[in-house]
Amino acid sequence: MLKRLLLVMLCFSTTIQAQDYFFKKFQPFNDNVPSPEEFLGYGIGEHHTRHDLIVAYLTKLAETSERASIYQYGKTHEGRKLVILTITSPENLSNLDNLKQQHLAFADPAKNVTNYGEVPIFINLAYNVHGNEPSSSEAALLTAYTFAASNNPEVLKYINNAVIMIDPTINPDGRDRHTQWANSYQGTPNVTDPQDAEHNEYWPGGRTNHYWFDLNRDWLLAINPESRGKLKWFHEWLPNVVTDFHEMGSQASYFFEPMKTNASYDPIMPKENYVDLNNMFGAEFAKALDSIGSFYFTKEVFDGTYPGYGSSYPDLHGALALLFEQASSRGHEQKTAFGKITFPFTIRNQYTSSITTVKTAVANKAYMRKYQQDFFKSALTNAAKKKVRGYSFGDDYDQNRTKAFIDKLLVHDIDVYKSGNRYVVPTKQPQYRMVQTMFETYSKYRDSVYYDASAWSVANFYNMKYRPVTSLKMEEKIESTNNLVNVSAVQKSEYAYVIDWDDYSAPAVLNYLQQKGLVISSAFKPFTVKVGSQSKSFNYGSLVVPVSLQKKNAQEVYDLVQKAQEKYQVPLYAVNSGYSLKGVDLGSRYIQPVKKVKAAMLIGDGTRSYEAGEVWHLLDTRMNMPISKIPLRNFNRTNFDKYTTLVMVSGRYNLTKKQQEKIKAWVSKGNTLITIGTASKWAIDKKLVKEKLTNKEKDSLKKDSTKVVDRKPYVDAGENLGKESVGGVILRADLDTTHPLGFGYRDSSIPVYKNNTVWLAPSKNEYATVAKYSKNPHIDGFLTKKNMEEYLKPSASLIVSKVGGGRVVLFADNPNFRGSWYGTNRLFLNALFLGDKINIPSRD
Structure with missing residues (x-):
C-alpha cells in the first residue's frame, strides 16, 4: 500500500512539474477539470499527440468545464474531425447566440452601434495548418486547459x-502523418543528431x-474540405483576432508580427492593420517572451501580400491576423548551433504567445471593435470613390466552369x-476588398521579393472573361450554385450522340463512358449537324458516341449517356444522321476514336509533392479517374508498358542513364510523357527531346567571357538575387485552338500561371508550339524587366516534341496550380486524353 502511494505521489509530482514549466503562474486550477497530462497519460512535449486524442481531450473539457462547448465544423479528406472549442465565462456561454448577434452588428455597415467596450471580443486561436509543425497543437491543449x-484572477x-x-x-491528416x-x-x-530518421x-x-496541398495557401482558393469548412465557420462568426501558428528551421529563433512591409504598391487592407495593430500586439509579445528568456525577431521576413494565408485572409475581413513562427525541434530534441532545442521549449513559446494574444485583445477590445466597424464601413466608401460599379462575367460555352467560379x-x-x-458582382458591398481580390490586377509593387505569389486575381485562374462596368443591371441574387447549370435532357438516338468538349466536365464524361465500355471518338475538325429540328455547331474536340458501333444495344447506350449527363451536367445531344450541314461528316477520318487512358505519375524523393498532389486531386475529385502513383524507389522494377501516359511534375530527377533510356524507349512505342x-x-537537359531552353545569359557569356562584373554590397545579395526568381505571376499566352491540346478553347488568348524560371524556346517544328507568350504578356504580378524582355517574351508556355512513335508534352507552367486553375486544367486533360492523337508533322 505504501509502495503504491509513493508511486502515485511520484506520478503526481512529475505531472505538476511538467505543468509548472508551462503555466505555473495561472494556478489554481479546477480539480474537476483534467489537465492534458492527466487525460493523455504523459506530459505535454514527451510525445507527439495524435489528432483523435486532441479532439477527445477538448471534448472532455466541454464535458467537465462549464466554460466550454465543442463544435464540429467539418471533416478532412481522410475523415478526421475538424473542431472548434469555445471557451468563455459560463454567463457568456449561456448567452452566446445573443452575444454573437451583438458582435456581428459591428461588421454591418448599415448599423451604427457604439457599445464597443461592452461586448466580449471574439478571438480565434488557430493552430497547426502545416502538419509537421506540431508544437502549436500541443500548445492548443495547454491553452484550452488554462482558459x-x-x-x-x-x-x-x-x-x-x-x-x-x-x-x-x-490540418489533422498532415499532423497525424507527422505524428506517426x-x-x-x-x-x-532522445536522439539529438539532426541526421537521425x-x-x-x-x-x-x-x-x-x-x-499534398498546402492548406495555408487555401484560404483564398478554398479547394479542400478543411478550408471550406473553416471559411463557412469564419464568415458566420467574423472573429476580431485570428492566430496562425507555424514552425521554421531549427537554427532560427522565434518570429512574431510585424512582418516585412506589405509588397503591394497600394495595399487594400488599411494601414492601421499592418502598422498600428501589429505594433500594438508585437510590443506585448516581446514583453511576454522576454519574461521567459526567449529570443525572437520581427519585420525581417514573411509578408502578408498574398491574401490567402491564415495570417492575411482575416485581415481582409476587419480582423487582425497574427503570424507566429517557432524554430522547430523536428522531433523531440535536436542539436543546433545554439545548443539543444526541445519539443517542450517550442511548445512553451507558442503557449506564451497564445495567452498574450488573448491578454492584448481583451485590453484593447473597444479599439478592435471600432476598427472592425470602420473596416466594413470604409469598404462602402472606398467603393463609392471608384468609377467601376461592378464586374460582369460569364462564359457562354462552359456553364460548369462558370458555376465553379x-x-x-x-x-x-x-x-x-x-x-x-451573364452575372454581375457589384463593388458596393461589405466584401468590396474581396471583390478587388477576385478581379483587380496590378503592375506596380513596393517590393520585388515575395514570400509567395504576387498575383492572385482569381477570375484569371478560371479563364473567366470579365469586364468592369460603370452601371449595373442586377436581377436575381445568387444564393447557391444549385441549378445554375441548365442543360436540356438528352433524347434517345439510334444513331449517335455528341458531347460538347467546351464544357469543363466533358473529360469526366469521356472517362465515365469509356470506363463503362463505350467507344468514343473526338472531332479534329468542327462540324454542324441537325439536333432535332435545329442546326447545332460543334467545336474542335467534340465527342461522338456512335450507337451502332458499340457492343451494347441502343437502350443500354442511352442509359449510360443519360447517367453521364445527370452526373456531370454537360451539354449532350442526340443526332440521327452522320451527314453534316457544315464541316466534316461523322464518319470522317477527322472523327478519330479516343484510346482509353491508363495514367501513371512518378512520385517520391526529388519530385514536388504539391504538383503531384494537384494532378492526383484533379483526376480523383473532378474526373473520377484513378492514376497510379509510382514511387521513384520502385522505378527499376516498374513495367511502364501497362500505361499509356506518364506524368512527371517538377522536381530534381536523379535518374541514371539506363533509367532515362527506359523512359525514352517507352515513349517511342507511341506513348505520351x-x-x-x-x-x-530535365527532359531537354537530358536530350530526351530535341528542344532547347531560352538562355540569353549563357549566350551573352559566350560572346564576352572577359566582361567585368560590377561589385555589389554583400548584404544586398539575397534581395538582388531573390527578385530574379518568379514567385508567381499571371501571364497571357497565345494558344493554337486547332491543336488537340487547345481543344475546348474558343479564345486563343488565355491566362497562364508562372512560378518558375523554366523558359522553353519555341520548337523548330512549326506545328509543335501550342502556346507562346503574347507580345504583351503581363496580366498580374511582379516580374523583372530582364525576365520579361530576355526570357519571357521569346519563350513558349507549351510545346509538344516527337520521340519515335510517341511524344513528350512539355509544360513550362503549371496548368493545375493549387487545384484552382480551371482555365488551364483543360490543357493538361487534353494532353492526358488526346495525347496519343498528336501526330506532329515532321520534315525529318
Whole structure:
C-alpha cells in the first residue's frame, strides 16, 4: 500500500512539474477539470499527440468545464474531425447566440452601434495548418486547459471579456502523418543528431493534407474540405483576432508580427492593420517572451501580400491576423548551433504567445471593435470613390466552369447577381476588398521579393472573361450554385450522340463512358449537324458516341449517356444522321476514336509533392479517374508498358542513364510523357527531346567571357538575387485552338500561371508550339524587366516534341496550380486524353 502511494505521489509530482514549466503562474486550477497530462497519460512535449486524442481531450473539457462547448465544423479528406472549442465565462456561454448577434452588428455597415467596450471580443486561436509543425497543437491543449480550468484572477478577467474559439488542428491528416513518423522513430533517450530518421521525414512529409496541398495557401482558393469548412465557420462568426501558428528551421529563433512591409504598391487592407495593430500586439509579445528568456525577431521576413494565408485572409475581413513562427525541434530534441532545442521549449513559446494574444485583445477590445466597424464601413466608401460599379462575367460555352467560379465567390460571402445571360458582382458591398481580390490586377509593387505569389486575381485562374462596368443591371441574387447549370435532357438516338468538349466536365464524361465500355471518338475538325429540328455547331474536340458501333444495344447506350449527363451536367445531344450541314461528316477520318487512358505519375524523393498532389486531386475529385502513383524507389522494377501516359511534375530527377533510356524507349512505342515545370527542363537537359531552353545569359557569356562584373554590397545579395526568381505571376499566352491540346478553347488568348524560371524556346517544328507568350504578356504580378524582355517574351508556355512513335508534352507552367486553375486544367486533360492523337508533322 505504501509502495503504491509513493508511486502515485511520484506520478503526481512529475505531472505538476511538467505543468509548472508551462503555466505555473495561472494556478489554481479546477480539480474537476483534467489537465492534458492527466487525460493523455504523459506530459505535454514527451510525445507527439495524435489528432483523435486532441479532439477527445477538448471534448472532455466541454464535458467537465462549464466554460466550454465543442463544435464540429467539418471533416478532412481522410475523415478526421475538424473542431472548434469555445471557451468563455459560463454567463457568456449561456448567452452566446445573443452575444454573437451583438458582435456581428459591428461588421454591418448599415448599423451604427457604439457599445464597443461592452461586448466580449471574439478571438480565434488557430493552430497547426502545416502538419509537421506540431508544437502549436500541443500548445492548443495547454491553452484550452488554462482558459477552461484556471481560477486565477487574470484568466477570469479574460474569459469574462472574450469569447475564445480554439481550432486545435487545421490540418489533422498532415499532423497525424507527422505524428506517426516522430513517435515511431523516437528513441529513449532522445536522439539529438539532426541526421537521425526522427528529424527527417520521408516524402511527402506531414506538411500537407491528404492530397499534398498546402492548406495555408487555401484560404483564398478554398479547394479542400478543411478550408471550406473553416471559411463557412469564419464568415458566420467574423472573429476580431485570428492566430496562425507555424514552425521554421531549427537554427532560427522565434518570429512574431510585424512582418516585412506589405509588397503591394497600394495595399487594400488599411494601414492601421499592418502598422498600428501589429505594433500594438508585437510590443506585448516581446514583453511576454522576454519574461521567459526567449529570443525572437520581427519585420525581417514573411509578408502578408498574398491574401490567402491564415495570417492575411482575416485581415481582409476587419480582423487582425497574427503570424507566429517557432524554430522547430523536428522531433523531440535536436542539436543546433545554439545548443539543444526541445519539443517542450517550442511548445512553451507558442503557449506564451497564445495567452498574450488573448491578454492584448481583451485590453484593447473597444479599439478592435471600432476598427472592425470602420473596416466594413470604409469598404462602402472606398467603393463609392471608384468609377467601376461592378464586374460582369460569364462564359457562354462552359456553364460548369462558370458555376465553379461563382461557387468561389459565394464561399467568400461575395454578393453575385444574375444580369441577363451573364452575372454581375457589384463593388458596393461589405466584401468590396474581396471583390478587388477576385478581379483587380496590378503592375506596380513596393517590393520585388515575395514570400509567395504576387498575383492572385482569381477570375484569371478560371479563364473567366470579365469586364468592369460603370452601371449595373442586377436581377436575381445568387444564393447557391444549385441549378445554375441548365442543360436540356438528352433524347434517345439510334444513331449517335455528341458531347460538347467546351464544357469543363466533358473529360469526366469521356472517362465515365469509356470506363463503362463505350467507344468514343473526338472531332479534329468542327462540324454542324441537325439536333432535332435545329442546326447545332460543334467545336474542335467534340465527342461522338456512335450507337451502332458499340457492343451494347441502343437502350443500354442511352442509359449510360443519360447517367453521364445527370452526373456531370454537360451539354449532350442526340443526332440521327452522320451527314453534316457544315464541316466534316461523322464518319470522317477527322472523327478519330479516343484510346482509353491508363495514367501513371512518378512520385517520391526529388519530385514536388504539391504538383503531384494537384494532378492526383484533379483526376480523383473532378474526373473520377484513378492514376497510379509510382514511387521513384520502385522505378527499376516498374513495367511502364501497362500505361499509356506518364506524368512527371517538377522536381530534381536523379535518374541514371539506363533509367532515362527506359523512359525514352517507352515513349517511342507511341506513348505520351507529360512534363511540368522543371521536369520539362530535365527532359531537354537530358536530350530526351530535341528542344532547347531560352538562355540569353549563357549566350551573352559566350560572346564576352572577359566582361567585368560590377561589385555589389554583400548584404544586398539575397534581395538582388531573390527578385530574379518568379514567385508567381499571371501571364497571357497565345494558344493554337486547332491543336488537340487547345481543344475546348474558343479564345486563343488565355491566362497562364508562372512560378518558375523554366523558359522553353519555341520548337523548330512549326506545328509543335501550342502556346507562346503574347507580345504583351503581363496580366498580374511582379516580374523583372530582364525576365520579361530576355526570357519571357521569346519563350513558349507549351510545346509538344516527337520521340519515335510517341511524344513528350512539355509544360513550362503549371496548368493545375493549387487545384484552382480551371482555365488551364483543360490543357493538361487534353494532353492526358488526346495525347496519343498528336501526330506532329515532321520534315525529318
